[in-house]
Amino acid sequence: MIQMINLKKQFEEIREDVIKSLTEVIESSTYILGPKVAEFEKSTAKYLGAADALGVASGTDALHLALMALGIKEGDEVITTPFTFFATVESIVYVGARPVFVDIDPETFNIDPAKIEERITKRTKAIIPVHMFGLPAEMARINEIASRHNLKIVEDCAQSFGASIKGKMTGTFGDIGAFSFYPSKNLGAFGDAGLMTVARDASLAPLIKKLRNHGSAGAYKHDVIGLNSRLDEMQAAILLIKLKRIEAYNEARRRKAALYTEIMKNKVDCPKEPEGYRHVYHQYTIKSPQRDKLKDMLASKEIASTIYYPVPVHMQPAMSGLGHKKGDFPMAERVSSEVLSLPICPCIDDSDVRRIAEIIAGA
Ligand SMILES: *Cc1c(COP(=O)(O)O)cnc(C)c1O
Numbered sequence: 001m002i003q004m005i006n007l008k009k010q011f012e013e014i015r016e017d018v019i020k021s022l023t024e025v026i027e028s029s030t031y032i033l034g035p036k037v038a039e040f041e042k043s044t045a046k047y048l049g050a051a052d053a054l055g056v057a058s059g060t061d062a063l064h065l066a067l068m069a070l071g072i073k074e075g076d077e078v079i080t081t082p083f084t085f086f087a088t089v090e091s092i093v094y095v096g097a098r099p100v101f102v103d104i105d106p107e108t109f110n111i112d113p114a115k116i117e118e119r120i121t122k123r124t125k126a127i128i129p130v131h132m133f134g135l136p137a138e139m140a141r142i143n144e145i146a147s148r149h150n151l152k153i154v155e156d157c158a159q160s161f162g163a164s165i166k167g168k169m170t171g172t173f174g175d176i177g178a179f180s181f182y183p184s185k186n187l188g189a190f191g192d193a194g195l196m197t198v199a200r201d202a203s204l205a206p207l208i209k210k211l212r213n214h215g216s217a218g219a220y221k222h223d224v225i226g227l228n229s230r231l232d233e234m235q236a237a238i239l240l241i242k243l244k245r246i247e248a249y250n251e252a253r254r255r256k257a258a259l260y261t262e263i264m265k266n267k268v269d270c271p272k273e274p275e276g277y278r279h280v281y282h283q284y285t286i287k288s289p290q291r292d293k294l295k296d297m298l299a300s301k302e303i304a305s306t307i308y309y310p311v312p313v314h315m316q317p318a319m320s321g322l323g324h325k326k327g328d329f330p331m332a333e334r335v336s337s338e339v340l341s342l343p344i345c346p347c348i349d350d351s352d353v354r355r356i357a358e359i360i361a362g363a
Contacts, residue, residue, distance in 0.1 A: 001302045002352050005184050005345040013347075014241050021237040028233070033213075036236035041195075043243055048169045050177065050197035052205040055231025056212050059158040059180020062194040063091035063128070065211050065229060066154040066176040069204055072097050072125050079119055079151075080128040081111040082312040083332040088130055088156050089313045099322065100124070101314050103329040107272050109133055109285070109339075112331070113141035117149075126152040131160035131170045133308075133341075134186065134253075134282035135273065139165055139173040146174075154178060157197075159282035161187045162250045166276045171197040176204065181239055186253070186282050187246055193235040252346035253281040256353050260284055260342065263357035269338075283308055283341040286360070291340045294363060298342075303356055306341045 011018070025036060037055050045053035056062050072078060074096030080088055082101040092099040100119050105112045109132040116127065127146055129137035137155075146153050153174030157163075160170040161179060171177025177197035181189040198204045207224075210217050215226035242249070257279070261270045269287040273279040285308065288294055298305045312332040314324040326333065342356055 002304060002343050002348075002356065004304045004306055004341070004343050006347045007183060007188070007345075009347040010345070014245070017241045018238060021241060022234060025233045025237050031233050033230050034233045034236075036233045036240060037231050040231075040236040040240050040243065043240065044195060045197065047243065047246070048171050048177075048197055050169075050172050050199050051202035052198045054196045054198075054205060054208050054212065055236060056194045056196060057229040057231065058192040059178060059182060059185075059194040060087040060091065061212075061227060061229040062178035062180070062196045063087060063154065063156060064094045065208060065227065066178050066196060067091055067095045067097070067126070068211055068226075069208050070126060070152045070154070070175060072152070075123060076125040077121060077123040078126045078128060079116060079124060080156075081130055081132070081332070082314040082329045083109060083309065083335060084130045084132065084156065084313060085158065085309065086313060086316065086318075087158075088128055089319065092128070097125070098123075099313075099319070101324070101329055101332075103331045104132075104335065106287070106331045106335050108135055108137075108274070109335065110135065110137040111142070113138050113145065116142070116145050120145075120149050120151075124149065124151060126154060128154045128156055129174075130156040130158075131163055133271070133285050134160050134163050134280035135271070136160060136163050136165050136170050136277055136279075139170075143173060158182070158185060160280060161185065162246055162278075163280040164278045172199040175200055176208075181235065186250060186280055187239065187242055189235040190238050191235060193231055193239065195231070249346040250280045253344055254279070256344050256346075256348055256350070257281040257284050259350060259353045260344075260357050263354065264361045267361040267363075281344055284344040285339050285341045287335065287338040288340065289338060290363070291338050294360060295340055297363060298356065298359065301359065303359070304343055307336075307339060308341050309339075310336055312336050
């Protein structure tokens, strides 16, 4: 069976380091926001070129805390894409604001900047671009629109750790970057974990530190209402070990992706990487009107494939209160019916990539 991702194989490469570091943490008996978290935050901020980086409990919390830190509240509107993981939009609902969708560019799977301005109203306060599947959204155009309309930007970087535009990392373009270290993400913990970067306005960092810790900077004084959303030492210990290898992991993903594309490019619609963009292939996602047939064919040969995402967020039952109907965001809807993500991870054998690509190219 070829799986989407082989986490066991990745663990075997770092087993000794992980056991040693976890043992240190256990023996230290400091389990939450300790020295490993501090070291990880510092190393990550440096790697990403961010003013500061702050560990939190998950990517979902990072998005939620970002909107809290920026003061987004009931009555506000936040623009985002309907073609994303549900958590992007949930975070907007958590703070009482209204999600306003803008359709995507089907070539990049990312929010279409040309369609943003027509959705801006007096109530619009922020934009959440998602760097879908590891390809950065068009940040130059999005930043330009945001500054013209005085809007905040929260980047959803859950799938884009290490992705960049002209060498500038995702998570450093907007006001706050929200990262997830869910185990299958490019940088994955052994449980839930997340991180927030601050770029333009470093003065947000002390507020975020309070918000992740019950609104307190310490000594049981609570200045604001926050969450309990801290990164724990065990996860930080693992993430530090993997952070040292993230360039190699992402380069390996890029090589596997290039191999897929080389074999399939004349037969099926392969992912694009615009000039100057560094795609980190959290997913390698093709488009085909024959998607379901391809999926069944792969399954019959014991090869996994996954549909990210079969139902766009505006069509989810939980979002029915927004009053959307089929046809409101035609690109997101069409793409949802055509996408298929193929196995990709730093550890997948080239021979497996070749086999999968040849099956699809020959279909
Ligand atoms: C994974 C993911 C999240 C949520 O991250 P968690 O750590 O699972 O809470 C948010 N947005 C996108 C686009 C994601 O892929």
